[in-house]
Amino acid sequence: MTDNDRRTFLGQGAGLMAGLALMPTNVFAYDFSSAAVRVAIIGAGRQGRTILGELQKMDGVSVVGICDEDERRLSSGVRRARDTKGFGSVDELLKAGQEFDAVCIATPTHTHRVVAEACIAAGKHVFCEAPLAHKVEDAAAIVRAARGAKVIVQVGLMARSNPVYQLARSFYRSDAVRDLVSVYGQNHEKTSWRVPAGDPAREKALNWKLNPEVSLGLAGELGTHQFDSVAYFTGRYPTSVRGVGSIRLHNDGREMADTVACHLVYKNKVVMSYDATLANSYGGAFETLFGTNAAIKIAETHAWMFKEADAPTQGWEVYANRQQFHNDEGITLISGATKLAEQGKLQEGIGLPHPGTYYALGDFLKSVTDDADVVCSAEEGYRSTIVGIAAAQAVRTGEEVAITEDMLRVS
Amino acid sequence: MIVRLATEAMGTRFELVLDGKDEFFLRAVGEEAIQEIQEHHRRLSVFERGSLLSQVNAKAPHRPVPVDDDLFDLLKLCQSLWKETRGAFDPAVGHLMKAWGFRDKPVVTSQRAGWKCGFGSVILDETGRTVQYDHPDTALDFGGVAKGWALDQASRLMRESGVERALIHGGTSSAVAIGAPPGCEGWRVEIPSHRSGVAAIHCDLCDQALAVSSPSGRIATVDGESVGHVIDPRQGRPVHGMLVAAVVAGSATAADAWSTARIVLCESDATMPVDIACASIACADEGWMFSPGAEDVFAIRCD
Numbered sequence: 001m002t003d004n005d006r007r008t009f010l011g012q013g014a015g016l017m018a019g020l021a022l023m024p025t026n027v028f029a030y031d032f033s034s035a036a037v038r039v040a041i042i043g044a045g046r047q048g049r050t051i052l053g054e055l056q057k058m059d060g061v062s063v064v065g066i067c068d069e070d071e072r073r074l075s076s077g078v079r080r081a082r083d084t085k086g087f088g089s090v091d092e093l094l095k096a097g098q099e100f101d102a103v104c105i106a107t108p109t110h111t112h113r114v115v116a117e118a119c120i121a122a123g124k125h126v127f128c129e130a131p132l133a134h135k136v137e138d139a140a141a142i143v144r145a146a147r148g149a150k151v152i153v154q155v156g157l158m159a160r161s162n163p164v165y166q167l168a169r170s171f172y173r174s175d176a177v178r179d180l181v182s183v184y185g186q187n188h189e190k191t192s193w194r195v196p197a198g199d200p201a202r203e204k205a206l207n208w209k210l211n212p213e214v215s216l217g218l219a220g221e222l223g224t225h226q227f228d229s230v231a232y233f234t235g236r237y238p239t240s241v242r243g244v245g246s247i248r249l250h251n252d253g254r255e256m257a258d259t260v261a262c263h264l265v266y267k268n269k270v271v272m273s274y275d276a277t278l279a280n281s282y283g284g285a286f287e288t289l290f291g292t293n294a295a296i297k298i299a300e301t302h303a304w305m306f307k308e309a310d311a312p313t314q315g316w317e318v319y320a321n322r323q324q325f326h327n328d329e330g331i332t333l334i335s336g337a338t339k340l341a342e343q344g345k346l347q348e349g350i351g352l353p354h355p356g357t358y359y360a361l362g363d364f365l366k367s368v369t370d371d372a373d374v375v376c377s378a379e380e381g382y383r384s385t386i387v388g389i390a391a392a393q394a395v396r397t398g399e400e401v402a403i404t405e406d407m408l409r410v411s
Numbered sequence: 412m413i414v415r416l417a418t419e420a421m422g423t424r425f426e427l428v429l430d431g432k433d434e435f436f437l438r439a440v441g442e443e444a445i446q447e448i449q450e451h452h453r454r455l456s457v458f459e460r461g462s463l464l465s466q467v468n469a470k471a472p473h474r475p476v477p478v479d480d481d482l483f484d485l486l487k488l489c490q491s492l493w494k495e496t497r498g499a500f501d502p503a504v505g506h507l508m509k510a511w512g513f514r515d516k517p518v519v520t521s522q523r524a525g526w527k528c529g530f531g532s533v534i535l536d537e538t539g540r541t542v543q544y545d546h547p548d549t550a551l552d553f554g555g556v557a558k559g560w561a562l563d564q565a566s567r568l569m570r571e572s573g574v575e576r577a578l579i580h581g582g583t584s585s586a587v588a589i590g591a592p593p594g595c596e597g598w599r600v601e602i603p604s605h606r607s608g609v610a611a612i613h614c615d616l617c618d619q620a621l622a623v624s625s626p627s628g629r630i631a632t633v634d635g636e637s638v639g640h641v642i643d644p645r646q647g648r649p650v651h652g653m654l655v656a657a658v659v660a661g662s663a664t665a666a667d668a669w670s671t672a673r674i675v676l677c678e679s680d681a682t683m684p685v686d687i688a689c690a691s692i693a694c695a696d697e698g699w700m701f702s703p704g705a706e707d708v709f710a711i712r713c714d
Contacts, residue, residue, distance in 0.1 A: 046446060053453065056479065057466050072571065079480045082540065196439040196572045252435040353460035 030362035032060030035369035040065035043106035044077030146378035155381025158356035177291030224388030238264035243394035249279035304330030423582030475541035496672035501644035505550025559667030588616035622666035
């Protein structure tokens with residue numbers, strides 16, 4: 001959205017109070033009782049089990065199959081489900097005659113293409129984790145498979161379904177931030193990314209994230225999600241990216257950097273500074289959009305707005321919930337704040353009850369059962385994947401990587 | 412080679428100490444164990460609105476709620492511990508914990524007196540693997556065993572991965588030992604007496620679990636009176652009379668439940684199963700009291 005667009009939007013009457021009153025209907029719970037949707041999960045690692053946990057919270061959703069090559073992960077996944085069959089391969093799952101409507105793909109990034117193509121060909125609706133693939137041609141192949149199919153394909157870029165991101169975006173687009181100055185994003189955690197392999201033959205497969213041949217590293221595997229948040233807010237993709245990476249802590253023979261920093265430059269010279277590390281967890285994961293009137297910080301389940309002293313006041317701020325961050329005071333962005341305030345329950349609205357994955361899966365199943373719009377199409381997933389692939393390349397080579405408009409389109 | 416890892420979960424700090432030859436392998440296994448602990452935190456927390464347990468508590472008073480094998484196993488285990496302890500350990504005290512201010516602000520006295528609860532109102536259907544509450548005030552709260560359950564699952568994962576020596580604990584009140592350090596009989600753990608003039612005790616844990624309960628572990632002020640966080644589910648009131656109870660058992664879940672039960676049970680009721688070793692101090696006692704055979708497990712520290 002251009003500056004003029006934003007001001008027109010404001011002029012149309014959708015100001016800050018409208019943003020404050022925004023009440024996404026899906027904040028609290030998804031219920032598919034009337035649809036009785038059956039899902040299979042492919043990949044029972046950490047993300048696969050997270051997906052399973054979130055699906056189990058939704059009434060009317062049955063996880064009828066779980067698939068993983070690793071026996072221990074598979075049995076662990078099956079134990080956390082109900083009436084679920086375990087399968088050792090995608091082929092086995094698709095040929096077993098098990099009836100299901102949709103699959104969630106949570107396998108290693110470089111296997112998404114093969115799995116997604118097989119599931120789409122089998123007529124299953126597909127929720128595919130992001131990034132879509134580790135190579136441009138694989139990501140493009142998924143987009144082409146999705147285009148020709150009569151099934152829903154949603155990419156798991158969570159911000160687009162997340163009620164807190166939706167609310168923060170409505171503030172951003174209502175001119176509360178005014179002109180975008182810069183963006184900062186980080187993803188900090190303290191973990192080795194190494195998976196213990198009982199069987200040495202499985203070592204390489206399980207530790208794919210540490211293998212530069214198939215992994216996009218921190219910039220791609222984590223960054224793709226956060227680069228997409230910027231695209232979701234601004235509608236823009238970067239035109240170039242530079243990066244640097246190093247090993248700061250996990251000097252265990254790996255080649256993959258455990259700490260990276262990237263600069264993504266957008267058309268209007270706005271720069272996103274991004275850093276990710278596995279050596280320090282301070283601050284966790286969040287994005288901050290700095291504008292001439294305010295900054296908005298979003299951290300999965302929470303969001304805050306930090307207004308400049310000279311920014312126009314709207315009146316409602318005096319009633320808002322606030323949180324102190326050192327010298328700054330953030331206004332907590334709360335979904336349905338006006339209604340909650342009327343009921344004296346404003347405090348209860350702080351933060352989301354579920355992680356972002358819950359809302360992304362809920363939106364996906366709404367598309368499957370109710371023909372609702374797909375919140376993150378294969379094309380949208382492709383574009384942010386391309387940015388992630390470029391950022392990973394920039395970190396690996398130390399060279400600036402250009403991102404042209406042509407690169408963001410699948411012919 | 413010792414590798415130490417830690418994480419915040421269930422309102423406390425979990426720490427893992429792993430001993431072995433391969434540092435990178437130990438770290439990777441420890442991180443998997445941490446993920447396991449975090450998963451149980453997300454599933455079992457009563458403080459998280461989106462947790463599996465919160466969902467069950469919201470739905471089970473109205474209809475049978477289907478649950479997965481993992482949760483159903485925990486519910487069955489809690490049911491047998493509830494029976495074994497004759498109701499002294501009871502995870503269906505969610506509303507009581509709220510009423511006494513351990514989950515929120517305390518409710519007024521008249522309302523508190525009216526609370527009904529108890530695992531007797533939790534209906535487990537083995538065939539359908541569902542849970543339902545037959546009283547609207549029933550709410551499960553795994554605060555008494557969640558740490559132990561998470562430690563049991565995490566230690567199982569560590570053993571299956573090939574870890575031979577480790578000690579893991581949650582908030583120093585629940586611990587599991589895998590094997591023993593080289594040249595030692597077990598991982599030595601010291602338990603303070605909570606009373607001046609009474610020496611601490613210690614035990615050497617080897618493939619065992621330890622849990623320590625004390626009403627003073629968490630305090631709330633209700634009607635101007637300080638009360639400890641261990642509730643007698645049979646009376647609906649916080650317990651008085653016990654200072655500390657330490658229990659060594661085969662699993663951390665059982666140790667957690669029995670250490671709570673020992674705080675709740677008065678001395679005459681405090682018979683322990685033969686495979687449970689318990690050392691405790693009552694307010695009226697001058698020193699440690701041991702269950703039969705527990706002297707072989709615990710030793711009083713000699714300074």
